[in-house]
Amino acid sequence: MSSQAEARPASKDGGPGRAPAGAQGSDARDDAPQGRVRRSVAARVGRPSPGWAVPGVLFFAVFAVAPMVYAVYLSFCGSWGGLGTPHFSGLSNWTRLFQDSDVRQATVITIVLTVLSWAFQTPVALLLGVWAAGREKNRAVLSAVFFIPLVLSTTAIALLFKAILDPNFGLATTIGPWLGFPDGNIIGSSNGALIAVAFVGGWQFIPFHTLIYQGGARQIPEVLYQAASIDGCGRWRQFFHITLPQLRHTITTSSVLIIVGSLTSFETVFLLTQGGPGTSSTTLSYGMYREAFQGFDFGYASALGTALVVVSTLLSLLMVKFSGFGSMRSTREGM
Amino acid sequence: MVGAVCLGLLTAACGSGSGSGSSSGGGTLTAYVYGDGAVKVQEAAVAEFNKTSKVKVKLVEIPGDSYQNKLNAVMSSPNAPDLLYNWGGGSIKPFVDAGELLDLTPYLTQDSSFKSSFLPSVLAAGAIDGKNYGIPMRGMQPVVLFYNKTLFTQNGLQAPTTWAALQTAITTLKAKNITPVALGGADAWTEQMWLEELLDRIAGPSVFQKIAGGDSSAWGDPAVLKAAQTAKQLIDDGAFGKTFTATSYTNNAAPTLLGTGKAAMQLMGTWDYSNQLANHKEFATKDEGWVNFPTVDGGTGDAADVVGNPTNYWSVNAHTKNKDAAVAFLKAMATADYANKLVANGDVPATTSAKDLLSSSPNPAFAQFQYDMVQKAPSFQLSWDQALPAKQATQMTTEIGKLFAGQVSPEQFVTDMKALK
Numbered sequence: 183m184s185s186q187a188e189a190r191p192a193s194k195d196g197g198p199g200r201a202p203a204g205a206q207g208s209d210a211r212d213d214a215p216q217g218r219v220r221r222s223v224a225a226r227v228g229r230p231s232p233g234w235a236v237p238g239v240l241f242f243a244v245f246a247v248a249p250m251v252y253a254v255y256l257s258f259c260g261s262w263g264g265l266g267t268p269h270f271s272g273l274s275n276w277t278r279l280f281q282d283s284d285v286r287q288a289t290v291i292t293i294v295l296t297v298l299s300w301a302f303q304t305p306v307a308l309l310l311g312v313w314a315a316g317r318e319k320n321r322a323v324l325s326a327v328f329f330i331p332l333v334l335s336t337t338a339i340a341l342l343f344k345a346i347l348d349p350n351f352g353l354a355t356t357i358g359p360w361l362g363f364p365d366g367n368i369i370g371s372s373n374g375a376l377i378a379v380a381f382v383g384g385w386q387f388i389p390f391h392t393l394i395y396q397g398g399a400r401q402i403p404e405v406l407y408q409a410a411s412i413d414g415c416g417r418w419r420q421f422f423h424i425t426l427p428q429l430r431h432t433i434t435t436s437s438v439l440i441i442v443g444s445l446t447s448f449e450t451v452f453l454l455t456q457g458g459p460g461t462s463s464t465t466l467s468y469g470m471y472r473e474a475f476q477g478f479d480f481g482y483a484s485a486l487g488t489a490l491v492v493v494s495t496l497l498s499l500l501m502v503k504f505s506g507f508g509s510m511r512s513t514r515e516g517m
Numbered sequence: 518m519v520g521a522v523c524l525g526l527l528t529a530a531c532g533s534g535s536g537s538g539s540s541s542g543g544g545t546l547t548a549y550v551y552g553d554g555a556v557k558v559q560e561a562a563v564a565e566f567n568k569t570s571k572v573k574v575k576l577v578e579i580p581g582d583s584y585q586n587k588l589n590a591v592m593s594s595p596n597a598p599d600l601l602y603n604w605g606g607g608s609i610k611p612f613v614d615a616g617e618l619l620d621l622t623p624y625l626t627q628d629s630s631f632k633s634s635f636l637p638s639v640l641a642a643g644a645i646d647g648k649n650y651g652i653p654m655r656g657m658q659p660v661v662l663f664y665n666k667t668l669f670t671q672n673g674l675q676a677p678t679t680w681a682a683l684q685t686a687i688t689t690l691k692a693k694n695i696t697p698v699a700l701g702g703a704d705a706w707t708e709q710m711w712l713e714e715l716l717d718r719i720a721g722p723s724v725f726q727k728i729a730g731g732d733s734s735a736w737g738d739p740a741v742l743k744a745a746q747t748a749k750q751l752i753d754d755g756a757f758g759k760t761f762t763a764t765s766y767t768n769n770a771a772p773t774l775l776g777t778g779k780a781a782m783q784l785m786g787t788w789d790y791s792n793q794l795a796n797h798k799e800f801a802t803k804d805e806g807w808v809n810f811p812t813v814d815g816g817t818g819d820a821a822d823v824v825g826n827p828t829n830y831w832s833v834n835a836h837t838k839n840k841d842a843a844v845a846f847l848k849a850m851a852t853a854d855y856a857n858k859l860v861a862n863g864d865v866p867a868t869t870s871a872k873d874l875l876s877s878s879p880n881p882a883f884a885q886f887q888y889d890m891v892q893k894a895p896s897f898q899l900s901w902d903q904a905l906p907a908k909q910a911t912q913m914t915t916e917i918g919k920l921f922a923g924q925v926s927p928e929q930f931v932t933d934m935k936a937l938k
Binding site: 261263284344348349350351365366367368369370371372375455456458459460461462464472473476477478479 | 774912921923924
């Protein structure tokens with residue numbers, strides 16, 4: 183930022199190259215104090231010195247980067263069971279990973295779950311968020327109610343739904359038949375289990391994304407709507423031609439969070455279905471847990487974990503790139 | 518891992534260097550034990566032993582699910598305990614392979630009264646490759662077919678002691694809208710019990726013994742396919758009802774189905790009896806009956822065979838400095854005094870002296886049945902998921918879950934099992 187600020191006044195005057203020699207000298211003289219002032223302003227209101235980042239960077243390095251690097255190393259150590267020291271032994275875990283039919287199935291399940299979660303959470307959260315952005319009192323009260331799931335713990339939510347969806351003693355015996363599960367066996371059927379996981383995850387996280395959309399929608403300048411209604415736009419067209427385009431980056435942010443969150447979703451699967459029935463809801467991260475903490479194969483589990491980190495990072499980078507989020511263009515058209 | 522999911526973190530193994538260690542020796546034996554409610558029996562035994570022995574036993578109680586993790590980490594360190602509590606089978610196989618455990622066979626053969634004080638099938642279940650590494654030290658937990666006597670009488674049914682009686686019970690009960698068998702299929706180990714029993718009744722214990730010995734190709738034995746097909750047939754016949762894949766044992770759903778008369782049978786470890794006593798006392802004391810698993814038509818297995826968790830064992834570190842004291846402590850496990858303490862705790866000990874003590878058990882009738890069943894058993898097969906190394910066991914329970922959920926056919930199940938490594 184500060185270098186841009188320095189460069190700008192010079193180019194405003196046509197640039198040093200085009201100006202006559204004498205003028206160039208005076209330009210430079212005029213510019214020098216101005217640049218210094220700007221720089222010191224930038225230093226005062228802009229970024230603090232890198233020293234402030236040390237605690238955060240250290241914390242991140244010790245608790246995130248170092249374990250991650252170690253996991254990558256472990257993934258090359260064959261099948262290490264936690265007994266003795268792991269030894270580098272080549273690519274065996276990685277070749278196994280690419281041949282493992284369970285991993286292929288878990289990948290498909292993870293993708294399906296991610297798509298389901300996105301398709302469920304995005305429209306609901308978007309509509310709720312836009313609605314909640316209005317400043318009427320009833321909206322404020324209802325929004326507060328909507329946000330309750332956000333303050334509950336994942337564990338509590340999953341166990342609550344496990345009780346509700348219990349096919350013998352839960353509400354599922356009643357609601358199951360309405361939803362096409364005649365025996366109430368929602369979490370015990372392969373499609374039902376996945377839908378249940380997506381639904382419970384959605385129930386928990388929709389409030390969070392609603393909050394994001396509410397914030398986004400409140401940033402949209404009122405004048406745009408005023409101008410649109412002067413031009414005869416109805417609510418419907420205002421939503422599609424102002425609200426949605428203006429929320430483009432909010433949608434990207436929320437989508438990246440949903441997608442990366444679903445790719446690594448573990449707690450809900452663990453508590454609600456334990457990956458079952460069979461392996462019908464075993465996501466990659468739950469499969470990784472099984473390998474590591476039930477099968478004591480930390481090497482293979484690390485390979486799975488590493489693959490998961492690489493894939494989620496790539497996916498979020500791709501999304502950011504193709505949605506135009508990375509280039510940070512202004513969303514305030516006409517402003 | 519019956520009901521217990523090993524959640525412990527690796528790091529739990531670090532720190533707390535409480536073990537005095539075999540290297541430092543000098544008059545103490547460190548004993549690692551699983552620190553649950555039953556540990557008071559071991560505490561009493563240690564106190565008793567320390568009164569007379571020069572070498573003192575120091576009991577280190579490790580609570581919760583991290584026991585195996587902690588053991589794995591500590592066994593390769595200088596702080597390894599001299600005595601270690603374990604489940605036999607896969608829980609000690611890696612240590613045996615690494616030469617960490619003392620072969621107790623000579624001590625047992627030298628002292629025949631020591632050897633004969635334990636039920637043979639239970640002692641044998643603690644052996645690996647024919648060598649004894651474990652001395653029984655807690656109660657036995659065989660798998661039993663529980664049933665509701667009242668429901669059976671009301672519907673004119675015979676106790677499910679034969680395959681035909683079981684089949685009739687399934688058809689009759691299903692027609693009456695009673696789930697014939699409660700199965701907590703959300704936990705694959707409950708489904709595993711059915712396969713264990715079926716395989717044993719079809720071909721006897723030898724098939725799985727080969728598998729546990731490290732020969733995965735033995736899964737290809739026709740008896741395994743037959744067992745899987747029989748299980749599939751039971752599922753298709755509606756023996757387990759329609760919602761068993763979402764019914765769990767660990768949250769008490771399956772036992773409640775049995776205890777409230779919604780289901781008429783349950784194949785489960787003997788611990789479920791005390792569970793029923795606690796939650797459905799009326800049912801447990803009046804209606805509940807129990808039998809060993811029935812014979813299967815055309816099967817060659819002995820109907821007296823038992824599967825489940827034989828008991829827990831003490832094993833001795835091969836590098837311990839106080840071998841004699843350790844063996845002396847193990848011999849205390851064979852005494853009637855120790856057995857009496859177990860009985861008072863509600864356990865059924867695996868010692869021959871226990872037979873006469875069981876009348877003082879809190880549940881004498883059930884304890885007596887359990888004891889007789891194991892005493893008569895030619896073979897007591899350790900639960901598959903504990904007999905195999907953890908890695909294989911996890912893959913196996915996943916496959917069993919898939920079979921019962923209908924994701925794989927019995928044929929595919931066999932193919933997948935043969936590929937276990």
